[in-house]
Each structure stands twice: as structure tokens, then as C-alpha cells.
Amino acid sequence: MTATPETAAAAREPHSRRDPQAGPPPGVLAVVFAALFLTGLVLSTLLAGGDAFPSPFGATDTVTSYFRDNTDAVRLSGALQFAAAVPLAIYAATVSARLHKLGVRAPGATIALAGGVLASAFLACSGLVTWVLSRPEVAGHGDVVRALQYLAFGLGGPGHVVLLGLLVAGIAVPGLLAGLLPRALAWAGLAVAAVAELSTLVLLADGAAPLLPVARFAGLLWLIAAGFLLPRRRVRTEG
Structure with missing residues (x-):
């Protein structure tokens, strides 16, 4: 019996539903990435008795005393930050x-x-440098602490956020032009990416630091939404 186009499509349907090479769901990876990162922030603050991670632009005495007195909180923060990098890399590849x-x-x-x-x-x-800051033999040296904190901030602040903006833009642009994402979400991604790139200004002016949390947390939410909404295959319409 000659196969019709309908029967051929039906035969192929199970394979289109289940693609063993599709990789892990990117939305879930984004949730894991965000959860690890945010858990590090929350738990380190709790372990430090409610004291937030100090700004690198703060007073030297405040910074050095924080790292000297809260080694467990700093170690946990660095470990979870390092761990969060893994699902982010898998997300980008997927x-x-x-x-x-x-x-x-x-x-x-x-x-x-x-x-x-x-x-x-x-x-x-940045997570590894933060882990180094948790070592007691390092935390007792004020100049070393300040230098390492600036390095950790540069890596995990503007360094990470600017490049995260490239990830967002790399998804948002084809998502908009090819109609792979809702237009509102794609345009929001372009806005997030623009703020992320502008956070480069933090390297020139300390007053631009508020751009970092805006781009970082908006980027986290956007990556989660895009990860769940990006289709597995292109829907073809018959004209």
C-alpha cells in the first residue's frame, strides 16, 4: 500500500515529539542558575547576622572587618556563586x-x-576569588582583602553582567526577527541587554553601580521566561 503524506507525517510524529538531542530544558536550567545565585546571597547574609556583602566602594575598615568576622558566610557565597556558573554555561550551549x-x-x-x-x-x-577571601590567613591582611574584593567585584559585577547581556541579546534579536519569542518579551530582552552593556560605565564611575543589580536581576527573570517560551521547533503554516 502506498503511503500518503498524512501517514508519513503520522509515522514521523513520535520522533518530532521526543527529540533525544534536544538537551535539557533551558527554562529549568535558568531557574537552577537563579536559585543557586540568589541562595548564595540570602544564606550568606543570614550567616553574617543580617549584614549584607560589603560594597567595594565602602570604607576599608568596614570591608576588612566583614571578611575577617564572617569567613563562613563568605565561603558559602563563593561556593554557590561558583556552582551557579555551571547551569548558566549549559543554558548558553542548549x-x-x-x-x-x-x-x-x-x-x-x-x-x-x-x-x-x-x-x-x-x-x-569571581566565586573562586571570593572563596580565597574566606581563608583566615588572607582575611587578616587589609590591603590584600581590598585588592581581592575589587577583583571579585570586577569579575562578578561588570565582567559577568556585560557578558550576560550578550547572552540575552543573542537570544532576543533572532527571537524578534524570526518570530520565535513573543514580541514584548523580545523587546524587553533588548532593553535588558542595553542596560547590561551600559553597566560597563561602572569601571569609569562608581555612581553607575546601580546599573548592575538592575541588569543582573532583570536578566535572570528574562532568561527564565525565554527558556520556557523558546520553541523546540519552528511551526510551519500552510498557505
Whole structure:
């Protein structure tokens, strides 16, 4: 019996529903990334008796006393920050592969991969430097503490956030142009990416520091939404 187009499509349907090469759900990866990062912030604050992580632009005495007196909180913060970098790297690889599968041939998919992997690397390095700051033999030296804190801030602050913006932009642009994401979400992603890139100004002016939390937390929420809404395959309409 000759197979009709309908029966051929039906035969292929189970394979289209279940793609073993689709990778882990990016939305879930984004949730894990955000959960690890935020848990580090919350638990380190609780362990420090409610004292938030000190700003690198604060007074030297305040900074050095915090790292000297709260080594457990600093160690936990660095460990969870390092751990959060892993699902972020997997997210970037998964989303990039999915964009390629959806037919995106523009640089967006590669930009998303490069931005996400570099953002993950900077976050991991920041976590490791923070872990070094938790060592008692380091925390007792004020000049060393200030230098390492500036390094951790540069890596996990503007370094991480600017590159996270590239990940967001790399998804948002093809998501908008190819209709892969809701237009409102795609435009919101472009706005988040713009703020993230502007946070480079923190390296020139301390007053630009508020850009970092805005871009960071808006980026976390956007990556979660995009991870759940990015389709697995392109829907073709018959005309």
C-alpha cells in the first residue's frame, strides 16, 4: 500500500515529539542558575547576622572587618556563586543549539553561546576569588582583602553582567526577527541587554553601580521566561 503524506507525517510524529538531542530544558536550567545565585546571597547574609556583602566602594575598615568576622558566610557565597556558573554555561550551549535547529543562521546564536560561556566563566572566577577571601590567613591582611574584593567585584559585577547581556541579546534579536519569542518579551530582552552593556560605565564611575543589580536581576527573570517560551521547533503554516 502506498503511503500518503498524512501517514508519513503520522509515522514521523513520535520522533518530532521526543527529540533525544534536544538537551535539557533551558527554562529549568535558568531557574537552577537563579536559585543557586540568589541562595548564595540570602544564606550568606543570614550567616553574617543580617549584614549584607560589603560594597567595594565602602570604607576599608568596614570591608576588612566583614571578611575577617564572617569567613563562613563568605565561603558559602563563593561556593554557590561558583556552582551557579555551571547551569548558566549549559543554558548558553542548549539555547544556542536550539536556535541553530530553529534555522537561525545569523550571528545571534553564536553571540548567545559566546556571551553565556564567558559570563559563566567570569562568575566562576569571581566565586573562586571570593572563596580565597574566606581563608583566615588572607582575611587578616587589609590591603590584600581590598585588592581581592575589587577583583571579585570586577569579575562578578561588570565582567559577568556585560557578558550576560550578550547572552540575552543573542537570544532576543533572532527571537524578534524570526518570530520565535513573543514580541514584548523580545523587546524587553533588548532593553535588558542595553542596560547590561551600559553597566560597563561602572569601571569609569562608581555612581553607575546601580546599573548592575538592575541588569543582573532583570536578566535572570528574562532568561527564565525565554527558556520556557523558546520553541523546540519552528511551526510551519500552510498557505
